[in-house]
Amino acid sequence: MARKQGSHSDITGPKVRDAALRLIAQHGYAAVSMRQIAAEVGIQAGALYNYTPDKQTLLYDLMRGHMTDLLTAWSLADQKGGPMVRLEAFTRFHIRFHLPRPDQVFVSYMELRNLSEQNFAAVEAQRREYEDALEGILRAGEAAGVFAVPDPRITTMALIAMLTGISNWYRAGGRLETDKIEAIYWDMVRRSVTA
Amino acid sequence: MARKQGSHSDITGPKVRDAALRLIAQHGYAAVSMRQIAAEVGIQAGALYNYTPDKQTLLYDLMRGHMTDLLTAWSLADQKGGPMVRLEAFTRFHIRFHLPRPDQVFVSYMELRNLSEQNFAAVEAQRREYEDALEGILRAGEAAGVFAVPDPRITTMALIAMLTGISNWYRAGGRLETDKIEAIYWDMVRRSVTA
DNA sequence: GTCTATAAGTGGATAGAC
DNA sequence: GTCTATCCACTTATAGAC
Numbered sequence: 001m002a003r004k005q006g007s008h009s010d011i012t013g014p015k016v017r018d019a020a021l022r023l024i025a026q027h028g029y030a031a032v033s034m035r036q037i038a039a040e041v042g043i044q045a046g047a048l049y050n051y052t053p054d055k056q057t058l059l060y061d062l063m064r065g066h067m068t069d070l071l072t073a074w075s076l077a078d079q080k081g082g083p084m085v086r087l088e089a090f091t092r093f094h095i096r097f098h099l100p101r102p103d104q105v106f107v108s109y110m111e112l113r114n115l116s117e118q119n120f121a122a123v124e125a126q127r128r129e130y131e132d133a134l135e136g137i138l139r140a141g142e143a144a145g146v147f148a149v150p151d152p153r154i155t156t157m158a159l160i161a162m163l164t165g166i167s168n169w170y171r172a173g174g175r176l177e178t179d180k181i182e183a184i185y186w187d188m189v190r191r192s193v194t195a
Numbered sequence: 196m197a198r199k200q201g202s203h204s205d206i207t208g209p210k211v212r213d214a215a216l217r218l219i220a221q222h223g224y225a226a227v228s229m230r231q232i233a234a235e236v237g238i239q240a241g242a243l244y245n246y247t248p249d250k251q252t253l254l255y256d257l258m259r260g261h262m263t264d265l266l267t268a269w270s271l272a273d274q275k276g277g278p279m280v281r282l283e284a285f286t287r288f289h290i291r292f293h294l295p296r297p298d299q300v301f302v303s304y305m306e307l308r309n310l311s312e313q314n315f316a317a318v319e320a321q322r323r324e325y326e327d328a329l330e331g332i333l334r335a336g337e338a339a340g341v342f343a344v345p346d347p348r349i350t351t352m353a354l355i356a357m358l359t360g361i362s363n364w365y366r367a368g369g370r371l372e373t374d375k376i377e378a379i380y381w382d383m384v385r386r387s388v389t390a
Numbered sequence: 391g392t393c394t395a396t397a398a399g400t401g402g403a404t405a406g407a408c
Numbered sequence: 409g410t411c412t413a414t415c416c417a418c419t420t421a422t423a424g425a426c
Contacts, residue, residue, distance in 0.1 A: 028225050030223050043393090049422080113222065228401065244402095
């Protein structure tokens, strides 16, 4: 189907988000200008405002979208079964989901303070929902006598920090395959919650 | 000893660094202006340049100073003894050093990308030195048969991420005492490196 | 949908008076 | 050592032509 010259909203929209994500991950939200994003896309700065009402909303959409993707993917990956099975599923899921998305991880953990109060609250609620998924698994395991976890909330924060920290050093094509990384971390997670 | 009016370099210098640290931790390096820092100190923006040649150097001094303090403190806290003793010392030291310094931790981990290439290399070398201290303990324990650590480098990164992550949720005066937090994390660390 | 032009304001940094 | 005043590059966002 023929399309009018200059009408590219269906392709330019994603390009704007991609460029914004890459540039913000590299330089930070405050350090990136709308002109830089526009230049990366190949348009003028004014045209960006066809795709976002303002810069703040652009950041919010990136972070909100990442968390929504994460929660949706986990709801599909969550296993039926005992706490040990579910904890292994969570561990492997977290690694597999985050490793291919270094820019999203970086932006989602570094730019929280640049969200407006309302936008921060919304993203924080999503993060809490994800943390609660792990905490629920730990509590189920503690109740079943499979885990020895004196403080499930603290252990949740400790495990998520440990797993998310992979993104600080992992580089695609590096020394270790994803499978090997999963195995090493699952080993540590399992040992740290069992007596 | 009498002092000339308006001559306050010995007190203004620290006030500039304190204000910069607090503001950068809260809003981010790129989002904080020299005018804001000056206002926080109670001077005009131009006077800041008596204490730093430029904004970049101010950030570098904060991060460099924090890492120097960390390395110096660890060199004093490092225990003689077996790997288990030293690992516990490292774990408790890391927590005790970082918890009272939330702003330094935040800035040192979030603003790396805003350092110039040279400044980044210098800070990164200090961070590597600290990581290597832990890695050395893990390797000694593996060699002695005390630990079961298949990949000491990965375990180093995992443990530091887990411990540093405390700063993401810890608030002074919260539910848990520092001693209790130390105990919970040392328990997890110990279990995760032993078979 | 994209462009050019522009409004209105802020950024880091410097000069020179005191 | 601190001030005021200033330079000028750069910021987000909008208006209106095409």
